[in-house]
Each structure stands twice: as structure tokens, then as C-alpha cells.
Amino acid sequence: MEIFLKYSLILVLCFILGCKNKSAPDLASLDLIRGDLQLCGNGEFGDVSFSESCSYETKATFNLAIALLHSFEYIEAEKAFVQVIDQDPECAMAYWGVAMSIYHGLWAPPPNEILIKGSRLLNVAKKLSKSTKAEQYLAAIGAFYEDWETVDNQTRKNRYAQKMKEMYQANPDDTEIAVFYALALRASAVPTDKTYKIQREAGKILEVLFEKEPNHPGIAHYIIHSYDYPELAELGLQTARRYAEIAPNSAHAQHMPSHIFTRLGLWEESIHTNIKSAASAVCYAESTAPGSHWEGEVHAMGYLVYSYLQIGDNTNAQELYTYLKSFKEVFPVNLSIAYTATAIPARIAMENKNWEAAATLELPKNLGLHWESFPWQKANLHFTRAMGAIHTEDLKAAEIELNTLRSFQEALIALDEGYKANKVRIQIKMAEAWLAFANGNEEEAISSMEMAVAMEGKTSKHPVTPGEIVPADELLGDLYLALNKPIEALTAYELNLKIHPNRFNGVYGAAVAAKQCGNQKKATYYFKQLIEMTKNSNSDRPELEEALKFIQSS
Incomplete structure (x- = not known):
């Protein structure tokens, strides 16, 4: 009897331990990013409450990871999800979180190594016990990573959006599902579709959510991305002015409002928010890789130079270019840094002719x-x-x-x-x-x-x-002026200003064309607009001197 009880106890213990470890995943091959979270300021990234986190002990870390993810603080989001994995290796949703942190749907297609990593993460998560909703989340993002060797990026983005749509329709009251669906929907839009049907649909979903949860970082962020077009930008202005307050410690959240400000020609607001974004990015770089410069800083600098040039401020634009040339190391090396590195000098030269x-x-x-x-x-x-x-x-x-x-x-x-x-x-x-x-x-x-x-x-x-380095319709106006066709030039410049409001050269070109047409009223209007746009910039652009002389003599 004693022997029987002894072996029974051993079997029970083996059963318990077996249940606990039956799905113990092999983490060595996943190439996970670990380390202390580098959060500048007070770590304020908005309010998120995600229903599908795992243990109570990891809930706060999981919600922080989701908030970081919603502001595209991808590296820190992955580290936070990995902290959850290390504390609870059987939390399937934490593997989903890492797979989401490396999937940048609004950016360039991910390289093969990222697709391999995402596939491995999801293979681990499949073997773990999970709720029905977690199963659906994993199946949705799995539709993007699945068959990546043979199926193109756009098709896989469409598949992911469709899966999230099915989740959204089945769970209409789940905020996080709705937010991730709206993002997936926006990411599936093709840049050649000028009807913006998909973007408008995503924006409407998010606007309803924003009324209920005005401090949610993802809702505000994705509204801006949905309306980041000249034809739609006005719809995102109110949200743009709120997002930086919702997630004050995110460099990306400080930057994103300038997408809307740029579309509307609100240069002073764009400059203000990108200065804060660059400072936050510098803080992050100093804590992560001292001596190097993070992509977030470089990206903000690109928008700063563009805005400075539109108020005629060559001094600050040139200072930023000089600063960029002093960089010795940047991270991560990507299309954003490469674009900004060529766009800044190109803009400075082209804008000043x-x-x-x-x-x-x-x-x-x-x-x-x-x-x-x-x-x-x-x-x-x-x-x-x-x-x-x-x-x-x-x-x-x-x-x-x-x-x-x-x-x-x-x-x-x-x-x-x-x-x-x-x-x-x-x-x-x-x-x-x-x-x-x-x-x-x-x-x-x-x-x-x-x-x-x-x-x-x-x-x-x-x-x-x-x-663009220079808008095509603005350059068409320049061509018509060079051909002594001021009437056609004025038409081109005014069409340009509808899409690119308050551009320095667009406004100046319209003024000159109107003057050459003999349209004193329009010339006065545009020269006054140029003077008003640049009043705080201490600009030495010769076009301003011409504008002042015209106004004084008229």
C-alpha cells in the first residue's frame, strides 16, 4: 500500500509538472529583443486596457507593450512583450505581440528575416493553450506571415485586414479589436487609390471610438494616418492637436501631428511638434545607444527642414543639415533615414533655386x-x-x-x-x-x-x-513663367496651393504670375500671404524683399 501511494504521488506530480511544461516553448531560435525598457519622461503613453493579456502578474506590462505598439515604439514594445514571455512562457498573446511589433504595415514590406521570425513566433504560439479570441488574433496576423515566400506583400496585408474584419464583426464592442482592424484596413489601402475609400472607412471607425476613449493612443494615431492626405487632412486636425498630449513620452506621437499640419500648411505647429519629437528621440538614443542617432530624430528633422523652408527660414534649415552631416552612426538603418538624408540637401537647394x-x-x-x-x-x-x-x-x-x-x-x-x-x-x-x-x-x-x-x-x-522634393504642378507654374505665360502659370500655382497650401514658392509664384497678368488684387493677396507666413522667421529670402516693396508701392 505504501509503495502504491508512493508511486501514485509520483504519477500525480509528473502529471502536474507535465501539464505545466507540456508546451514549454524553445525560445532560443526566436531572436527576441531583451533588455530594460528605455522610456524617457514619466513613461506616459496613453490609456490601454487589453482584454487578452495572460496572467494578472503580467497585465500591466502587457498593457504598456500594447500602448507602445500603438505609438509605433516598436523596439520597446517588443522588449515589453518579451518580458511577459520570460515571466509567462505559455502566454500565447505575448508571442502575438512580438509578431505585431515586427510587422510595420504602414511602412515598407518587411525583409525575409523578419518574416521568418514572425512565422516562428506564431508556430510557437499555435502549440500553446489560448482563449478563442486569442486564437482569432493569432490567425489574423498569421494570414500575413503565412506563405510569405510565394504570396506578395499586398495580398497578405489584404488577408490580414479581412481576418481582422471578421473579428471586428463578431466582437463589435471590443475596442482593441476595432482599433487593430482599423489599422489593418488602413495598411491595406494602395497608394494609387485617390478615392481614399479605405482610409475614410478606417477613419470613421476610429472617430466613433475616440468619442468613447479620448485618451487611447492607437485611436488618435491611426486617425491621423487615415487622414494624412491633402483632401482629408482637415478631418484629422482636431485629433492631431490631441495625440501629442495623449502619449507625451513617445517621440513618434510628438511627430505624427505634423503629418496633418504639413498637409494644411500649418508650419509653426509642425515645427513646434517636431522639435519636441526630435528631443524625445535624442533622449531615447542616449539611453539606448550613446553616441548614435535614432531614426525618430532623423525623421523629425526631415519634417523640420521642410517646414523651415516654407517660412523662408534658411538659417535653421541649414543648421539641421550641418547637424545631420555630423552624425557618425544611425539606427536602425532603413528607408526613412535614407530618404531624409537625400531629401534635406535636395530641398534646401531646390527651394532656394x-x-x-x-x-x-x-x-x-x-x-x-x-x-x-x-x-x-x-x-x-x-x-x-x-x-x-x-x-x-x-x-x-x-x-x-x-x-x-x-x-x-x-x-x-x-x-x-x-x-x-x-x-x-x-x-x-x-x-x-x-x-x-x-x-x-x-x-x-x-x-x-x-x-x-x-x-x-x-x-x-x-x-x-x-x-515631394518639389510638387509637379508648382514646377509647371515655374515653367509657364519661364515661357512668359503668366495666365497659365497662375492657374498652375493656384491648383498647386489647393493641394500644397502655404508653400513658400507656390505662394510667391502665384503672386508673381498675378502681377504679370495685371491682376493687382491677387498679387496683393499672395504677397501679403507670403509676408504673413514668414513674419516669425527672420528670413533673408529676396522674394520677401520683393513682396514688401510691392505692398508698399501698391
């Missing part, structure tokens, strides 16, 4: 970027060089730059990067137009510029950039 500087721009060598991986970003520089060469009458150099742009377009097509290839194609058409003008081919010049305008009108800007 400093054609000598434009013609001689060089790729930055201080950031450790492998530029062969970034043909779209390099195109910014070569487009600017082409325009500089044309205006300095070095037409042979302009042809060389055009051929370089054409090679980038071909490379992007080969990489199945149709959107980016199209953006380069627009730059090619603009450069071809001005080269035709330089060669005395007026009709060809106008035709090519009008084609560029039409192409750009059908293509949304990329989320990583505040706008």
Missing part, C-alpha cells in the same frame, strides 16, 4: 548606409542634380543624370517596387520637360510637365516624407 549647389550634391557618406539598396532615395539627389545641371546650362550632365534616374526606375521595377518606380518616373518627366525647355522645345516641355502633373495627381505621397 540654388542651381549651382543642386548640380553638385553628393550622397552622404557619414551614415553607414548601403546606398545600392535605396534607388528611390538616391533618385531625389540625382533629380536635383539634373535640375541644377539644366539651369546652369550643362545639358550633357543633365542627360547623364536622367540616364541614372532611368536606371533607378528599371531597378525598382525589377524589385517589384511599382509605387517607387512611378515616383522616380515623375521626376524623370519633370527633368525631361525642363531639358526640352533648355533645348528650345516649348511644346515638348509643356507636354512632359503636364504628364508629370497628371501622374503625380494619381499617386499619394509616401508616409515617410512630408511631400
